[in-house]
Amino acid sequence: MPPRLSPTVRQQRLGIELRKMREHADMTAKAMAAALGTDVAKISQMENGKAGISTDRLNSWAVSSKCGNTSLIEALTLMTHDRGKRWWHSFRGRVPSGMLDIAELEYHAESLLVLNTVSIPGLLQTSQYSAAMFSRLRPPLPRHDTEVRTAFRIQRQQVLTGGTSPFTAFIHEAALRMQFGGPAVLRDQLASLLHDASRPGITIRAIPFSLDTYPGSGEDLFFAQGPVPELDTVQIDLTQGPQFIHAEAELDSYRAIIAESEAIALSPDDSIDFIHRIATDLEG
Missing domain, CATH: 1.10.260.40 (lambda repressor-like DNA-binding domains)
Structure with a gap:
């Protein structure tokens, strides 16, 4: 072969x-x-x-x-x-290979955790919010490419169905208030976020501006837990595409960031109330 x-x-x-x-x-x-x-x-x-x-x-x-x-x-x-083809293989040649790698990583993970500072995590985005995210790229994507990437991102969300892979999202207030596509898109996105918070296997915790500290350097962080710690993976978004990290020293550093986030973030119930207040601010 x-x-x-x-x-x-x-x-x-x-x-x-x-x-x-x-x-x-x-x-x-x-x-x-x-x-x-x-x-x-x-x-x-x-x-x-x-x-x-x-x-x-x-x-x-x-x-x-x-x-x-x-x-x-x-x-x-x-x-x-694992040599069989999965749903993302039908997108090969239609989206960047890094997007396929993320879907594969999510599919095989024992649990998923994200820490987002600027935008809502991809696995929780509405189609309108996702399309607005892709539309802001420079140089602009052709409309067809934006549609395909949006469809791919929405299909990725099937990994959360049934709660078989627990998913935790730490979302900074900046990401909850940042508007992509305008206030109407953000209102719908926050409503969707509140619905997702009630689904089995999904935990959403907000990190407000009012806290006097914030762990890490502000980069969006995606942590996929493997079947053993040696196979844990961190993925961060860079301008040139996703970067995958698996060196043990670096993983330990990101694990420390996650532990700090868990210590300072609002509880799930308080986070729901917090998101409700932001959504109400948009209506005013």
Whole structure:
């Protein structure tokens, strides 16, 4: 099978964990190739996510690396089984690949958490709000591209159906007041937000301006919990597209930001009252 030309972030992540495992054992790629009965080029392809790895070969890799982390090995084994196409594959070539990677990350996460400072989280946006967000991009997107990206964002929200993956949103007051598309769009968005707060598995907590502190640097933060802590992932939005973070030191830093947010944010009930007051201000 030829190497993948464009491996997904999830496929790359599997390869990264394989490389970490090998390097932790102080094994060279040549030594791993010899242990698995393959060549160095194949080892490189697997570690770059450009080639898949079978369950048997993964187990041999773990044994050769003297890895005793059975929970991690089991989680990686499940990743090797995931080769079917999901709904987002129908959007390939129609939206940026980073958007597909986000949908894949959400689908496989054990739980999801966001910290937004400027806009309402994508998984909670109305179609009108989402379209307004995409319409503000510069240079402007063609109308068709805006429509497709909006449809994709709305379809992503199916991951919240049924509450199987708990979702927590910390939303700063700035994001609750920032208008994209005008006051009518924001009023509808806040009403939708209040409805979402009553759905199973969804927790919304507001962070008001009145607090004398704010954790982090103000960037929007998306935290996807993996089946084991080693497979947690943080995604942040940059001008050039989404950035995915999985280095342990950086993950610890973002975990600290999340812990601070949990400590200072309003309770879910107080957050609902707070959002109600903002919505009332818009009506005045």
